[in-house]
Amino acid sequence: MELVRATNRSVRLRNRSALLSRIFLDGPLTRQDLVRGTGLSQPAVSNVVGDLIDEGLVMEAGAAESDGGRPSMMLRIVPRYAVVVGVDVGETRVRVELFDLAMTLLASVEYPLEDGGTEPATVAGHVLAGLDRVLADAKADRSEVLGVGIGVSGVVEQGTHAVVDAQTLGWDRVPLQRLIAEGTDLPLHIDNGAKTLGQAEMWFGAGRGARHAVFALVGSGVGAAVVTNGVTYRGASSSAGEWGHTTLVYGGRPCRCGARGCLEAYVGAEAIIDRYREARRGRAVPGEDEESQLAALVAAADRSETARRVLDETADYLGAGVANLINLFNPERVVLGGWAAMALADLLPAVREAAGRQALRLPYAQASIELGQLGVDAVALGAATLPIARLLATGGTRP
Amino acid sequence: MELVRATNRSVRLRNRSALLSRIFLDGPLTRQDLVRGTGLSQPAVSNVVGDLIDEGLVMEAGAAESDGGRPSMMLRIVPRYAVVVGVDVGETRVRVELFDLAMTLLASVEYPLEDGGTEPATVAGHVLAGLDRVLADAKADRSEVLGVGIGVSGVVEQGTHAVVDAQTLGWDRVPLQRLIAEGTDLPLHIDNGAKTLGQAEMWFGAGRGARHAVFALVGSGVGAAVVTNGVTYRGASSSAGEWGHTTLVYGGRPCRCGARGCLEAYVGAEAIIDRYREARRGRAVPGEDEESQLAALVAAADRSETARRVLDETADYLGAGVANLINLFNPERVVLGGWAAMALADLLPAVREAAGRQALRLPYAQASIELGQLGVDAVALGAATLPIARLLATGGTRP
DNA sequence: ACGGCTTAATTAATGTCGTCATTAAAATGG
DNA sequence: CCATTTTAATGACGACATTAATTAAGCCGT
Numbered sequence: 001m002e003l004v005r006a007t008n009r010s011v012r013l014r015n016r017s018a019l020l021s022r023i024f025l026d027g028p029l030t031r032q033d034l035v036r037g038t039g040l041s042q043p044a045v046s047n048v049v050g051d052l053i054d055e056g057l058v059m060e061a062g063a064a065e066s067d068g069g070r071p072s073m074m075l076r077i078v079p080r081y082a083v084v085v086g087v088d089v090g091e092t093r094v095r096v097e098l099f100d101l102a103m104t105l106l107a108s109v110e111y112p113l114e115d116g117g118t119e120p121a122t123v124a125g126h127v128l129a130g131l132d133r134v135l136a137d138a139k140a141d142r143s144e145v146l147g148v149g150i151g152v153s154g155v156v157e158q159g160t161h162a163v164v165d166a167q168t169l170g171w172d173r174v175p176l177q178r179l180i181a182e183g184t185d186l187p188l189h190i191d192n193g194a195k196t197l198g199q200a201e202m203w204f205g206a207g208r209g210a211r212h213a214v215f216a217l218v219g220s221g222v223g224a225a226v227v228t229n230g231v232t233y234r235g236a237s238s239s240a241g242e243w244g245h246t247t248l249v250y251g252g253r254p255c256r257c258g259a260r261g262c263l264e265a266y267v268g269a270e271a272i273i274d275r276y277r278e279a280r281r282g283r284a285v286p287g288e289d290e291e292s293q294l295a296a297l298v299a300a301a302d303r304s305e306t307a308r309r310v311l312d313e314t315a316d317y318l319g320a321g322v323a324n325l326i327n328l329f330n331p332e333r334v335v336l337g338g339w340a341a342m343a344l345a346d347l348l349p350a351v352r353e354a355a356g357r358q359a360l361r362l363p364y365a366q367a368s369i370e371l372g373q374l375g376v377d378a379v380a381l382g383a384a385t386l387p388i389a390r391l392l393a394t395g396g397t398r399p
Numbered sequence: 400m401e402l403v404r405a406t407n408r409s410v411r412l413r414n415r416s417a418l419l420s421r422i423f424l425d426g427p428l429t430r431q432d433l434v435r436g437t438g439l440s441q442p443a444v445s446n447v448v449g450d451l452i453d454e455g456l457v458m459e460a461g462a463a464e465s466d467g468g469r470p471s472m473m474l475r476i477v478p479r480y481a482v483v484v485g486v487d488v489g490e491t492r493v494r495v496e497l498f499d500l501a502m503t504l505l506a507s508v509e510y511p512l513e514d515g516g517t518e519p520a521t522v523a524g525h526v527l528a529g530l531d532r533v534l535a536d537a538k539a540d541r542s543e544v545l546g547v548g549i550g551v552s553g554v555v556e557q558g559t560h561a562v563v564d565a566q567t568l569g570w571d572r573v574p575l576q577r578l579i580a581e582g583t584d585l586p587l588h589i590d591n592g593a594k595t596l597g598q599a600e601m602w603f604g605a606g607r608g609a610r611h612a613v614f615a616l617v618g619s620g621v622g623a624a625v626v627t628n629g630v631t632y633r634g635a636s637s638s639a640g641e642w643g644h645t646t647l648v649y650g651g652r653p654c655r656c657g658a659r660g661c662l663e664a665y666v667g668a669e670a671i672i673d674r675y676r677e678a679r680r681g682r683a684v685p686g687e688d689e690e691s692q693l694a695a696l697v698a699a700a701d702r703s704e705t706a707r708r709v710l711d712e713t714a715d716y717l718g719a720g721v722a723n724l725i726n727l728f729n730p731e732r733v734v735l736g737g738w739a740a741m742a743l744a745d746l747l748p749a750v751r752e753a754a755g756r757q758a759l760r761l762p763y764a765q766a767s768i769e770l771g772q773l774g775v776d777a778v779a780l781g782a783a784t785l786p787i788a789r790l791l792a793t794g795g796t797r798p
Numbered sequence: 799a800c801g802g803c804t805t806a807a808t809t810a811a812t813g814t815c816g817t818c819a820t821t822a823a824a825a826t827g828g
Numbered sequence: 829c830c831a832t833t834t835t836a837a838t839g840a841c842g843a844c845a846t847t848a849a850t851t852a853a854g855c856c857g858t
Contacts (some may be wrong), residue, residue: 043847709840
């Protein structure tokens with residue numbers, strides 16, 4: 001159904017992209033590995049790799065072990081071919097990180113968002129300030145920057161300029177890309193935070209090797225990223241994967257989105273704590289912020305029947321939500337991430353079991369349900385992969 | 400992320416596929432239309448089209464209107480280049496239809512499935528008998544058949560040989576493809592009935608022109624087909640889209656799948672009738688079969704408050720289910736099909752409204768919710784498109 | 799230490815294919 | 829009937845991958 005013309009040049013472009021991607025994602029590799037991995041002929045691989053080396057994207061790095069015969073050279077991405085910036089615009093802070101192409105963290109800086117300090121202009125200012133700051137800290141020049149990726153906890157509508165809806169920040173159709181573009185002309189890539197986290201887990205974490213995976217992000221809010229055939233699923237306007245606001249309990253608890261019975265109204269951190277408080281007949285849950293309150297709930301489970309029950313119910317709800325993802329998307333792997341999911345890691349067996357009760361047998365049997373490997377702060381890392389994904393897709397045709 | 404090599408031949412293959420697809424889906428078209436539509440140069444189009452004509456896939460059919468200048472020739476698929484068979488294995492019957500490539504119905508035959516007559520071997524027998532029958536009726540030869548597409552109301556696991564799980568037929572891991580392949584060596588394509596219906600609506604009905612669409616099929620059971628970027632979304636083992644068994648009312652009505660609160664347990668025809676009977680305090684709903692019972696419910700809505708309420712609730716549940724699809728898949732279009740949805744066509748405005756209440760604003764605003772255009776019997780038509788989809792994808796490289 | 803063997807990488811020859819520029823074909827209209 | 833216009837077909841050219849043949853660079857045993 002792809003109605004796009006192919007020309008001889010596109011052959012080279014595609015092969016460049018395939019080889020560069022493999023070297024980046026699975027490298028270091030030898031030319032022979034590439035021959036076997038792609039099905040291209042030796043001369044074709046050598047030819048393209050030669051170009052990549054000439055252009056400074058790829059380097060030879062030592063010889064591989066050999067037991068007889070000329071040893072092959074290892075090929076890897078040149079880490080300092082460019083640097084990339086990853087930004088995590090969360091509900092409580094803006095975090096800016098600088099990486100090289102080996103994904104080594106070169107510098108990072110964080111700006112807390114005080115209550116009410118979530119004005120779009122403020123956030124854009126933090127991003128621009130952070131950009132300057134990490135570049136200065138790492139003694140990197142602006143011209144080295146391949147691009148800036150930004151993960152936002154909200155619905156991001158792609159277009160000429162990305163527009164953000166984020167209830168938790170109080171944002172309504174905020175033209176974030178335009179705001180930031182006023183302060184820099186670096187290439188910007190803005191995406192939903194769950195999607196960038198999914199991208200990070202896909203490349204470097206629990207998603208490695210899967211072609212179809214769903215990344216469920218449970219924090220204060222709840223979201224998901226769906227990867228199909230190795231590509232993040234976006235839908236018509238890039239807002240696919242809004243799992244948190246699917247109806248799980250028809251007519252149930254009111255959700256901050258305005259509807260009732262959303263999954264987020266049951267398994268989002270805020271909702272869990274609310275449910276715990278209600279189970280305690282209104283007594284406040286100890287702790288200053290949601291994270292410590294949730295930790296208090298988990299800690300109380302050993303001695304408190306009430307806490308135990310709230311957690312069990314949480315696992316049931318979460319399992320049912322995961323079952324819905326399995327039924328609809330038929331993934332090989334479901335990866336649970338986000339800080340609340342990490343805090344509730346002990347519930348994993350119960351979640352698996354609950355999902356098994358609600359999902360259809362066949363797709364359930366083919367999906368594994370796991371925890372994310374990259375921890376909580378993978379949103380910025382994933383955001384930083386956005387410019388790299390573009391580099392790989394275009395085969396590194398920058399000029 | 401596509402790690403498949405490209406070679407010069409693949410350029411031709413791809414362009415053939417693109418041109419052939421356009422001629423089939425949007426034809427008849429002139430060479431100039433193709434030039435404009437694909438971006439290929441005139442000679443390239445002429446060259447490929449020349450091959451297609453030589454091979455008998457495409458024919459020139461009259462000249463286009465012209466006001467000055469040499470008139471261009473219309474190009475269309477040769478309808479009798481091949482014939483295709485579409486089979487609908489439903490819960491109550493097996494229907495076999497024969498089409499030419501213009502999708503003209505050449506012959507059809509139907510075998511009812513009496514109670515208990517749903518043995519896999521029986522069904523396979525019906526398919527093979529139907530195949531012989533339609534070929535004989537249309538005086539077509541076996542060698543003309545491009546392939547046989549089969550839509551089954553159950554979960555179809557693709558592999559070397561497709562395996563079917565169908566609760567309503569009492570099938571558990573039935574190797575349907577192997578059973579049928581024993582009786583014929585024609586190429587077989589087996590898929591879920593909702594997916595084939597979606598394919599039919601996508602090519603010839605309410606899905607035309609959309610890149611991202613969800614087809615919701617409401618009959619006795621409930622299913623969905625998701626099309627992303629013009630391609631049916633299958634997931635890891637082709638069982639994606641099992642919308643009917645997603646949890647909508649946590650802990651709610653028991654579903655025949657064994658779980659509780661599934662969407663199907665509320666808006667499947669059987670469930671609607673059950674709910675109506677319960678609302679009537681157990682009095683049976685008039686009518687011999689589900690179709691007439693549902694019709695009775697719809698007819699009673701004018702005078703019966705109870706019937707009205709059951710229908711209103713149905714619209715609410717269905718709307719919530721549609722909202723979940725919108726939130727998760729972010730489609731441009733949601734198409735409601737299946738016989739029950741058609742019977743409930745008057746509920747469409749109420750469904751739209753209910754979906755609006757439960758879905759997020761942004762994705763809801765971008766999705767239109769419509770009825771299918773092809774009626775109830777599009778499953779076989781869609782199944783017949785499966786071999787054609789293969790023909791188009793390979794550019795018609797059969798030998 | 800030196801020839802034989804193996805594996806890696808490059809070079810040369812061949813063929814596919816789309817593009818650009820040009821030419822031939824086929825209508826309309828004054 | 830010829831100028832004009834638009835469509836289709838040719839031919840020279842260049843981009844690329846492929847196969848086959850070389851060259852490069854290491855092991856191993858005597």
